């Protein structure tokens with residue numbers, strides 16, 4: 595590919611921003627900012643422990659705008675504090691319940707009606723405050739209302755803070771499958787406040803750690819080492835430790851998305867490490883397992899395949915499995931979840947192309963390869979090993 599001048603300039607800018615990012619992460623002062631560079635859709639991911647109510651209302655993205663707050667009902671109290679600070683700019687608040695059942699088309703009319711009642715216009719902003727479910731639904735609503743209005747994400751689960759609020763994927767489920775209706779719609783700002791995670795259940799928190807471990811495996815040996823050394827502090831939700839880890843994950847996701855926004859070059863696919871078998875298990879378990887729990891098992895399966903197909907060392911494989919265990923995530927597959935169901939669900943997954951099951955596998959901690967073809971027989975072996 596021949597690099598035209600504008601593209602070279604873009605890459606230079608990205609390098610410049612990446613440097614600022616590192617400088618910021620060393621300071622770790624009150625608020626750190628990571629820039630997701632996407633040309634005209636560039637935006638910041640601000641992170642400040644306990645600073646949401648104080649910092650967000652002052653942000654220029656919200657100045658002189660009509661604002662609709664869409665919030666997970668569990669966070670109503672915090673949302674009210676935020677609304678008070680927003681003052682007359684806040685023209686409405688819509689409450690949604692968390693959990694996958696909210697993520698469907700029938701939730702949307704409620705939001706469109708709230709928007710019409712609040713008289714939102716093309717200059718207005720939606721603040722979406724909640725987990726991945728709320729962010730995905732509210733994101734799709736913002737992408738479609740008046741053909742697209744601004745959205746600010748305030749993610750409130752670990753999954754949402756390190757993953758779903760970043761990257762612009764929005765959407766809802768259909769009865770026949772997850773995430774089948776959606777749109778890419780980049781937010782104007784993401785505000786991450788790890789203090790909001792205080793009220794998150796232990797199980798939900800640990801589930802989010804599966805994605806955190808994933809970032810270490812796919813691209814960051816230093817993050818991986820830190821997780822190994824300080825898992826206890828992370829599990830106790832130590833503010834400094836949590837901020838460092840979440841910031842690091844956000845920076846990785848931002849970097850990947852900025853280089854492959856629409857999953858066209860293949861780079862964004864590295865984020866699917868552990869998700870091929872993981873999605874199969876998630877569906878076969880009829881969602882008895884949380885996403886991160888299924889992904890933890892999927893990562894162990896991918897590690898086994900990586901040893902066989904990419905010569906991942908035994909030491910590295912053991913380190914990954916031990917870390918998953920340390921995070922309190924499952925490492926054994928329940929015998930109730932059968933091969934046929936898991937494989938069927940895997941074949942329906944968007945990540946399967948031309949009948950081949952293609953995997954993201956690890957070469958070493960911090961480096962993965964995408965598009966590795968794996969036979970059904972090899973998957974069955976891995977599943978048997980996971981049940982042993």
Ligand SMILES: NC(=O)c1ccc[n+]([C@@H]2O[C@H](COP(=O)([O-])OP(=O)(O)OC[C@H]3O[C@@H](n4cnc5c(N)ncnc54)[C@H](O)[C@@H]3O)[C@@H](O)[C@H]2O)c1
Nearest residue numbers: 692693725726727728750751753754757758763790793794
């Ligand atoms: N758009 C993306 O790129 C992307 C990426 C990953 C996952 N996702 C989607 O995200 C969804 C899963 O997100 P999730 O795990 O955050 O689920 P979720 O939004 O359902 O939240 C999990 C539970 O935690 C509750 N909750 C939220 N914040 C809380 C808090 N601070 N304290 C106490 N309880 C709180 C919710 O009410 C819910 O019961 C899935 O639908 C998945 O497809 C999207």
Ligand SMILES: [Zn+2]
Nearest residue numbers: 805869885889
């Ligand atoms: Zn995931």
